[in-house]
Amino acid sequence: MQIHSKLPEVGTTIFTVMSSLAVEHNAVNLGQGFPDFMMNEDLIALVNDAMKKGFNQYVHMNGLPLLRERLAEKVEKLYQTKINYDTQITVTPGGTYAIFTALTTVLQPGDEVIVFEPAYDSYIPNIEINGAKPVLISLKYPDYSIPWEEVKAKVNERTRMIMINSPHNPTGAVLNENDIIQLRNIVADTNIIILSDEVYEHLIFDDIQHQSILRYPDLLERSFVCFSFGKTYHCTGWKLGYCISSAEMMKEYRKVHQFNCFTCDTPKQVALAEYIKNKEAYLSLGSFIQKKRDFFRELMKTTPFKLIPSHGSYFECYSYSHFSNEDDKTLAIRLTKEYGIATIPVSAFYKHATDNKVLRFCFAKKEGTLEKAVAKLKHLH
Numbered sequence: 001m002q003i004h005s006k007l008p009e010v011g012t013t014i015f016t017v018m019s020s021l022a023v024e025h026n027a028v029n030l031g032q033g034f035p036d037f038m039m040n041e042d043l044i045a046l047v048n049d050a051m052k053k054g055f056n057q058y059v060h061m062n063g064l065p066l067l068r069e070r071l072a073e074k075v076e077k078l079y080q081t082k083i084n085y086d087t088q089i090t091v092t093p094g095g096t097y098a099i100f101t102a103l104t105t106v107l108q109p110g111d112e113v114i115v116f117e118p119a120y121d122s123y124i125p126n127i128e129i130n131g132a133k134p135v136l137i138s139l140k141y142p143d144y145s146i147p148w149e150e151v152k153a154k155v156n157e158r159t160r161m162i163m164i165n166s167p168h169n170p171t172g173a174v175l176n177e178n179d180i181i182q183l184r185n186i187v188a189d190t191n192i193i194i195l196s197d198e199v200y201e202h203l204i205f206d207d208i209q210h211q212s213i214l215r216y217p218d219l220l221e222r223s224f225v226c227f228s229f230g231k232t233y234h235c236t237g238w239k240l241g242y243c244i245s246s247a248e249m250m251k252e253y254r255k256v257h258q259f260n261c262f263t264c265d266t267p268k269q270v271a272l273a274e275y276i277k278n279k280e281a282y283l284s285l286g287s288f289i290q291k292k293r294d295f296f297r298e299l300m301k302t303t304p305f306k307l308i309p310s311h312g313s314y315f316e317c318y319s320y321s322h323f324s325n326e327d328d329k330t331l332a333i334r335l336t337k338e339y340g341i342a343t344i345p346v347s348a349f350y351k352h353a354t355d356n357k358v359l360r361f362c363f364a365k366k367e368g369t370l371e372k373a374v375a376k377l378k379h380l381h
């Protein structure tokens with residue numbers, strides 16, 4: 001049977017391609033972003049407990065009320081913004097789904113969405129599958145900051161959304177207060193909705209304050225803000241996240257959500273509602289992961305790669321144009337096959353592959369893993 005493809009230009013995601021190649025060649029996987037260390041044992045025990053206590057049936061379609069209540073308390077403590085847990089938060093099966101649902105809720109055929117590249121690889125297909133048009137703007141190389149003048153120039157009456165992501169995947173760039181001011185000026189007096197991907201909310205380094213949209217009630221009124229428990233609690237395989245918006249926009253969001261997955265994993269929500277009371281678990285995350293970044297940085301000094309500093313996320317990018325002309329995909333594949341280390345070529349985060357000769361490395365790994373990986377790179381030629 002023939003299917004008329006809705007995504008004719010799309011192949012298999014680079015994360016799956018590189019992880020499969022890593023398995024095939026028994027390589028150390030610094031490609032796909034996931035920790036190789038154990039998540040918290042207490043949280044595992046709480047899930048087990050919840051299952052034994054019988055929390056195994058459908059939970060409320062918007063998410064376990066107690067979990068949403070505690071999330072609202074957390075938001076108020078962290079960002080001094082009061083949100084209504086009943087009307088403004090929906091628990092989702094992961095951050096990717098939270099983003100897809102926001103785009104599907106809003107977009108009509110022909111709408112334009114401003115996307116900054118390099119972009120997390122689900123954004124553009126998610127826009128296109130809704131019949132809308134991604135308007136691509138390259139972040140300034142090499143600091144990957146937003147060229148706001150270009151944004152202003154590209155906004156028009158068809159612009160429906162602007163997508164932001166801080167801390168940023170794949171570069172680890174973070175937005176500052178001035179970025180928020182620029183964004184506010186651009187959206188003022190328009191119908192533009194902001195989609196803010198904040199899955200790395202707590203993975204921010206160097207004492208930088210995360211510029212969450214949740215700090216700015218005037219912007220939250222026109223935003224969908226997406227999170228992932230997988231990143232916060234080192235359990236990416238749980239695929240659980242949530243979205244926060246205004247009550248009015250969330251009402252529409254839930255219409256889409258209820259006929260897609262309807263509701264998410266119950267025992268994990270019960271466990272998270274309890275575990276989230278442990279503030280240290282998320283407040284200490286930045287320094288915990290920063291230590292890994294710093295450790296990795298030191299190791300990488302012994303290789304020919306040139307650092308592009310990351311201030312957040314699981315990732316740090318390195319350029320290699322000073323020692324090789326190879327395109328980044330070819331190099332990433334060669335490193336996996338010949339040197340036993342998998343990375344992600346950053347050109348994969350552009351619709352029209354832009355090759356600045358940069359590879360992304362995931363440093364959310366055990367020190368031993370990072371040592372093993374970098375030792376392989378020392379022989380690079």
Ligand code: PMP
Pocket residue numbers: 033093094095096097120165168169197199227228229230231236239240241
């Ligand atoms: N956004 C970004 C920027 C990501 O890196 C990821 C990957 N973890 C997600 C969204 C999706 O998170 P999840 O695994 O919860 O779907």
Ligand code: GLN
Pocket residue numbers: 013015016031032033034169
């Ligand atoms: N967010 C992770 C990354 O960027 C993995 C996501 C995925 O595999 N789809 O590597």
